[in-house]
Amino acid sequence: MFLFVRKSFSLAALLIALLVTQVEASADEILVSAAASLTDVLKEIATGYQAKAKQTLTFNFGPSSGLARQIEEGAPADIFFSADLPQMDTLEKKNLLDPDTRKNLLSNQLVIIVPADSKLAILSPKDLLKSEVKKIALAEPSSVPVGVYSKKYLSDEGLWNQVESKVVPVQDVRATLASVESGNVEAGFVYKTDAAISKKVKIVYEVPVDKGPKITYPAAIVKESKHKDAARDFMNYLQSPTAKDAFKKYGFVVLD
Amino acid sequence: MILSFDTWQITLFSLAVGLASTVLILPFGITLAWLFARKEWPLKSVVETIVLLPLVMPPVSTGLILLKIFGRRSPLGQWLYNRGFEIVFNWKGVLIAMAVMSFPLLVRSVRTSFGEVNPRLEQIAATLGASPLKIFFVVTVPLAYKGIVAGALLAFSRALGEFGATILLAGNIPGRTQTLSLAIYSFVQLGKDPEAYVLLGITVVLAFLFVWTSEWLLRTEKKV
Numbered sequence: 001m002f003l004f005v006r007k008s009f010s011l012a013a014l015l016i017a018l019l020v021t022q023v024e025a026s027a028d029e030i031l032v033s034a035a036a037s038l039t040d041v042l043k044e045i046a047t048g049y050q051a052k053a054k055q056t057l058t059f060n061f062g063p064s065s066g067l068a069r070q071i072e073e074g075a076p077a078d079i080f081f082s083a084d085l086p087q088m089d090t091l092e093k094k095n096l097l098d099p100d101t102r103k104n105l106l107s108n109q110l111v112i113i114v115p116a117d118s119k120l121a122i123l124s125p126k127d128l129l130k131s132e133v134k135k136i137a138l139a140e141p142s143s144v145p146v147g148v149y150s151k152k153y154l155s156d157e158g159l160w161n162q163v164e165s166k167v168v169p170v171q172d173v174r175a176t177l178a179s180v181e182s183g184n185v186e187a188g189f190v191y192k193t194d195a196a197i198s199k200k201v202k203i204v205y206e207v208p209v210d211k212g213p214k215i216t217y218p219a220a221i222v223k224e225s226k227h228k229d230a231a232r233d234f235m236n237y238l239q240s241p242t243a244k245d246a247f248k249k250y251g252f253v254v255l256d
Numbered sequence: 257m258i259l260s261f262d263t264w265q266i267t268l269f270s271l272a273v274g275l276a277s278t279v280l281i282l283p284f285g286i287t288l289a290w291l292f293a294r295k296e297w298p299l300k301s302v303v304e305t306i307v308l309l310p311l312v313m314p315p316v317s318t319g320l321i322l323l324k325i326f327g328r329r330s331p332l333g334q335w336l337y338n339r340g341f342e343i344v345f346n347w348k349g350v351l352i353a354m355a356v357m358s359f360p361l362l363v364r365s366v367r368t369s370f371g372e373v374n375p376r377l378e379q380i381a382a383t384l385g386a387s388p389l390k391i392f393f394v395v396t397v398p399l400a401y402k403g404i405v406a407g408a409l410l411a412f413s414r415a416l417g418e419f420g421a422t423i424l425l426a427g428n429i430p431g432r433t434q435t436l437s438l439a440i441y442s443f444v445q446l447g448k449d450p451e452a453y454v455l456l457g458i459t460v461v462l463a464f465l466f467v468w469t470s471e472w473l474l475r476t477e478k479k480v
Binding site: 069142143168184 | 323327328329342344345427428429430442444445446447
């Protein structure tokens with residue numbers, strides 16, 4: 001027993017030493033903080049990229065608002081790929097980006113989804129007011145892009161005040177997708193590209209592009225990045241024909 | 257005004273549901289603790305282990321299990337839903353998450369206290385003609401009451417601090433299922449640090465009060 005206690009002291013000392021030692025990330029590693037809706041398409045693009053390039057890509061997917069907060073707090077992201085302009089603007093205003101690297105890359109479309117086995121007739125946003133629709137999943141409508149877009153759309157349609165009490169705010173667009181898949185909510189708002197990857201939900205309404213909010217996905221290099229050359233290289237790759245084909249394949253609108 | 261309406265609502269909601277969950281688990285926890293402390297029975301060690309699981313497993317794991325049990329796609333969830341009972345994304349979900357996560361703490365504390373009650377006293381009462389139920393309420397419980405109160409306080413503070421299971425089962429819906437812990441998380445995510453700090457202060461004060469009282473009770477418990 002005594003030996004065990006003594007050994008644990010030396011083990012603890014070793015762990016503390018590891019904690020305080022600086023381990024420099026290798027020069028060819030870049031961290032990309034990207035909106036959750038880009039999860040599948042960026043992973044596919046990364047496979048193609050890493051087959052040829054020397055750099056390793058690590059992705060940090062999540063709600064663009066949460067990712068922006070992380071960067072504000074000093075998270076070591078090299079590239080920020082957001083699902084809306086306000087999150088990018090916040091970082092630019094705080095002087096956390098290289099503004100000349102900022103570019104609008106993609107657009108998307110908002111859709112209303114229900115569980116695949118749902119029997120509810122939801123043919124237009126007004127049907128969300130029906131009493132059979134008890135809960136509507138939305139990514140946090142005050143900060144997460146898809147939630148902000150959805151709230152704006154519902155407000156413009158004059159429906160927000162009536163559906164607000166049914167809203168279940170969740171972390172991001174993929175959490176929205178998951179809650180609709182689970183059947184614990186009757187409907188949810190996601191991007192068309194997210195609905196496309198799930199067989200457990202069905203689209204009941206596509207928000208017309210001219211009536212819905214303008215969705216723009218900008219990307220930029222973070223000012224504090226220590227791998228600017230590698231980041232620039234990947235940013236260029238994101239605008240290459242190969243990458244553009246991948247985005248189109250998943251249903252994104254590529255901006256030129 | 258430091259304490260805005262929202263802060264009050266979040267604090268009172270957390271305290272109310274936390275209190276309700278503790279009251280809910282008290283009879284079950286005390287009974288089970290007594291069965292653990294005084295009786296031997298088949299599968300006792302299995303039940304002991306299961307009861308302790310929420311204490312040791314990651315709270316989100318317990319939350320996921322609860323979500324699968326009570327979600328609409330499960331038999332139980334479907335049955336409850338048809339009768340108008342919604343657990344998921346509801347204050348009832350908060351209640352259940354808190355109850356399950358704090359249950360093992362209550363059982364452990366009460367079991368230890370029952371264990372410290374001299375069984376001779378219970379036997380003496382029996383020889384004087386007291387029924388088992390009477391012995392329990394007149395001899396055992398009064399001698400162990402400080403441990404029971406300490407266990408309840410510990411369970412209550414654990415319930416207040418619940419996050420992982422709560423966010424999965426009940427969601428983080430402001431005004432309906434948002435507790436102190438969930439609200440702090442939300443405010444940090446939104447970059448609203450001042451609001452988060454206010455709630456942080458409240459949770460620190462509450463936790464300090466509960467643990468200090470609980471420890472004091474256990475220290476001053478008489479061993480007969």
